[in-house]
Amino acid sequence: MEAEGILQELLTVEDELRDVQDQIKALLDRQEKLYDRQSELKALFEACEGNDAAATENGAPSGSGFDYSGSFEWDARADDVRFNVFGISNYRANQREIINAIMSGKDVLVIMAAGGGKSLCYQLPSILRDGVALVVSPLLSLIQDQVMGLTALGIPASMLTSTTSKEQEKFTYKALEKGETTLKILYVTPEKISKSKRFMSKLEKCHHAGRLSLIAVDEAHCCSQWGHDFRPDYKNLGILKTQFPSVPVVALTATATRKVQSDLVDMLMIPKCIKFVSTVNRPNLFYMVREKSSVAKVVVDEIAEYIKESYPNYESGIVYCFSRKECEQVAKELSERGISAGYYHADMETNARERVHMQWSKNKLQVIVGTVAFGMGINKPDVRFVIHHSLSKSMETYYQESGRAGRDGLPSECLLFFRAADLPRQSSMVFYENAGLQNLYDIAYYCLSKRQCRRGAFFRHFAEDLQECNGMCDNCTSVNDVEERDVSEHAKIMLSILQGLEEKDQRMTMLQLVDKMKTMQKNLGSDLKKEELEQLVLRLILDRALKEEFSHTAYATNAYVATGPLAKAVLQGKMNIRLEILKKQKPVTGGNKSTKHSFMDSGLEFELDELRKQLSSENGGIFPHSIWTTQQITAICAKKPCDMKELESIIGKLKSEKYGNRILEVVDKYKSSDQSGSTSNGKKKSGEKRPSKRPKTINHPIYVASDEDA
Ligand SMILES: Nc1ncnc2c1ncn2[C@@H]1O[C@H](COP(=O)(O)OP(=O)(O)OP(=O)(O)O)[C@@H](O)[C@H]1O
């Protein structure tokens, strides 16, 4: 064989070898994903097998063979407390069955979406059973909210936390040890269990006297390292089952992944628990993604316009931002545009953070602009919108964060501003996490998609059967005009640029590649816009024709793009690349008018909202939503009760006794003014839309929390 022939074959062999190596790489990638899925499926399988454990999907228990939806001797008492104390007219999915299982003395695992109504599931049995219920909750603010809410309902509830006074502690210990004072529900942080011997010994005495009625572990995903809020002290909670084996333990969480579920069952030592899994679906949430401008000011303009147009009556909302700096900046700019906004992030003093949170909870601030630090512990039920200024780091995180909207079950909106160029700053943060990049690419896929049902993406992610979206996402309502284009030629140019660089041991960031491409694409005759080119880079990353690489400096981690395992397939024309291109983006307020809950559309709703705010200040500052809920306002407005009896049939005895006269007074005034054609304050008529509560101009920005809580 001549030298030239040998060289020819050598080059072919080397070429093929590179091909094989690429394929091996792709296979190894795939192997890693399969391992992940394997461990998830194993956990799922074990959970299904788990002895007597009964898996339930949306209420129908299976496995244990016992039907907790039947009749029980406590039915009448439970109905009475539900309606007359909690003011709740009907149970939501699974609540009654869960209560019955706890009342039957079983250990129970409750997986229920945010706002599903998990609290009632343990609070109601706590009242029905003799003795004291112990509730473990991870955050002081959550505990304070719950104790305040229960006290407002006249339920004897207390807490032992770092802020508890000596006197209160003494009272609580007496109640535990001797049963001398009335106490039905005691909230503690997990540290109390793992660190306070004194507390555990009092609990022991309470149990010996037969007065420990049940143990609830709220936000139970904190037990698992796989969960998003792991708390080391939650790991020790298994001691509760070993010390008090006869006391029913109920673990509650909104986190749906199987890995976390099986982990927390192990940690809490409740292998025989009855498991109630409710759907992840939040039918009242309207999901939408909006293409984000590369000009920061335009993005804030759009957010401000959306809030002003869609929520002119000061309805509450959250805006999530990527960084602390961005969070402060967006809050400031929203304030300058007439929206009362405060910011919340981890760099602030605890007091300042709590003050902002409190002002917002009391409807004195409309919007909180927060980082991920504004997380667990947000109990406000009437959040009408959650906006993401940029994408979250995973589907799981987005589900949790957006899920803070509409916990009261009323229509609410989740809007994500997406720009492919936001990806690298997220990926350079998450690439070292277990499956961090894959999780990020999953949410990026969700954002990039302009045709697939947004809700469907959640069902697939949480391995749940698909359910109807009922037109509750932008893609299902075809709000936008989308064209699918073959951009394989553009992709080839991009890949060749990178190949050329790699041969010279150089590399590029996503934005550098897009800039270069802007000039290179001229010959193709079909130019893609800058944002579209960014989306193409992302598309190629998701299709594994490109991959991200990272390099570290003393101050930062930088993300670059490099050719991926399937680059060759694209370059050789064996793989086509298609991009969904938005031809025209409609105004963001256009998609969801009919589904929006326009609270305070009628004057009476407004009056009742004002009254609950007034009562909230008069009653030691308990939250307006703890006085009565938005749903209850709607029900009162629909029925316009004439007397106490009618009112009782709407909101139950307790709230009627406490606030009935004031409510009836407002309804009466409203009715008489309605007949005379004007209202109590002479400003509006029934059915007339309320004038906007937003001040037309503001003299100074209100983005920094003041010392006054007024
Ligand atoms: N059956 C019901 N009917 C109407 N409202 C209900 C019902 N059950 C609970 N709620 C209300 O739903 C809201 C959310 O309830 P809750 O705080 O228990 O949710 P959760 O499941 O604990 O959510 P999270 O995971 O966010 O903590 C509260 O305002 C509560 O009063």
Ligand SMILES: [Mg+2]
């Ligand atoms: Mg809860």
